[in-house]
Amino acid sequence: MTKKSIRDLQLNGKKVLMRVDFNVPMKGGVITDDNRIVQALPTIKYAIEQGGKVILFSHLGRIKEEADLAKNSLAPVAKRLEELLGQPVKFVPVTRGKELEDAIANMKNGDVIMFENTRYEDLNGKKESKNDPELGAYWASLGDVFVNDAFGTAHRAHASNQGIASHFPNDSAAGFLLEKEIKFIGGAVDNPVRPFVAILGGAKVSDKISVIENLLNKADKVMICGAMAYTFFKAQGLEVGKSKCEPDFVDYAKGLLEKANGKIILPVDVVTVTVSDEDCAADFFGAISKAETRVASVNDIKPEEQGLDCGPKTIALFAKELEGAKTVVWNGPAGVFEVEKFAVGTKAICETLANLKGATTIIGGGDSAAAAISMGYEKKFTHISTGGGASLEYLEGKALPGVTCLSDVK
Structure with a gap:
C-alpha cells in the first residue's frame, strides 16, 4: 500500500x-x-x-x-x-x-x-x-x-x-x-489472483448497484443470491410470487444480465413458504419459522409463495462454479439465515469457501460476516472485514476518506 x-x-x-x-x-x-x-x-x-x-x-x-x-x-x-x-x-x-x-x-x-x-x-x-x-x-x-x-x-x-x-x-x-483491510479487499478487487469470483447476496439490488457494476468489470463470475435474486428473476419474465422484489430495478437488472455476457450466475431453485400478509406483518420470523417449506424451480414459484433461501440444486451449482477459484469475495447472505431452516444456503457457501484449496476468501463485512461468525466459520476464511458500509464502498471502487487522508509513503 x-x-x-x-x-x-x-x-x-x-x-x-x-x-x-x-x-x-x-x-x-x-x-x-x-x-x-x-x-x-x-x-x-x-x-x-x-x-x-x-x-x-x-x-x-x-x-x-x-x-x-x-x-x-x-x-x-x-x-x-x-x-x-x-x-x-x-x-x-x-x-x-x-x-x-x-x-x-x-x-x-x-x-x-x-x-x-x-x-x-x-x-x-x-x-x-x-x-x-x-x-x-x-x-x-x-x-x-x-x-x-x-x-x-x-x-x-x-x-x-x-x-x-x-x-x-x-x-x-x-x-x-x-492495513489488513486495504490489503485484502483492495488487493482482491484491484489485483486478484484469477479465477476471481464474487458472491453477492442480501436484500436489495438498489443497495449494491455500484458493487455489481464494478465487480462485473473485474470478476470472472458474479453469483447472485439472497432476496436480490428475485429482481433478476422478474427481469427474466419469471413469476416471483410474494418474494422480495424491487419493481423499479427490474429493467436495470435486465440490462445487467444483457451486458454480463454470461458472467452472472443466478439460483436455479429456491426454498419457498406460503404465509399470509397479515401473519408476516404481525411476526415475520415467527410466521416463516412455522410455515411448511417447498423447494421450487425458479420457473415454478407460485403467486402465493415467498422465496427465502437457495435450493439444493443451486447449492450444487454454486459449489461447482466455485471449483478452482483463487480469489472469492462474498457480501450478503443467501437467505433469511436468522431462521435455521433458511440458513442452509448461507451455510453451504461458508462450507464451500472453507474447503476451497489455495484460495483467498474474503467476506466483506455486514450480514454475511455475522452469519459466518455465528455459524462457527470465523477461522476458515482468509479475511472477514470489520466494516460493512466501508467494505461495500471499497468493493464499489470508491476512495475511502479515512484512508486517503493518511500520509503517503515517500
Missing part, C-alpha cells in the same frame, strides 16, 4: 492519537460482542511496545438527544480493553477540556487512555459527523502523530479521522487492522 503504516512512524515518547472502531453491540451497559476491541489489540500493543503514549478514541452508537449520552458511554469499553490488554486503561469521560488535557500531560511512555465517545460532539451541531474543522484541529493539538485503525468508519469524512489527519501531513498512518 502507498499509505504510511504505523511501522513508518517514530512512536517512542510520542503522544499517539489512535482512532479505533469500538462501536460494539451493547445490551444494558454490557458488551455482547468484543470482536472489534480484540481486532484492534495488535495496533495498540505495538504502540505501547514502541514507547508511545496511546490516546484512544472511537464513536459508539448514534447521539441525537441528551438521553442517548449515558447509554452510549465508552466507559464499559475501556474496562473491557483493560482486561484484554492486561494493563490499566485510564478512561476520561469528556471529549475536550482541562480534564482530558491534564490526563494526557501526565502520561508516561506505554500508558493508555481512552476519552469519551466522539459522537458526544454530535449533540449540538453534529461536529464529529460533519467534520467540524475546529474540532479536528483541537483533537490534533492533543497529540504528536495520528494512527487510523477504524476501517468501519473509513468511508466517512469525520473530525476524528480526516479532520485530525489534515494536521499531520507527514505523521498520519494506518494501523494494522486498516
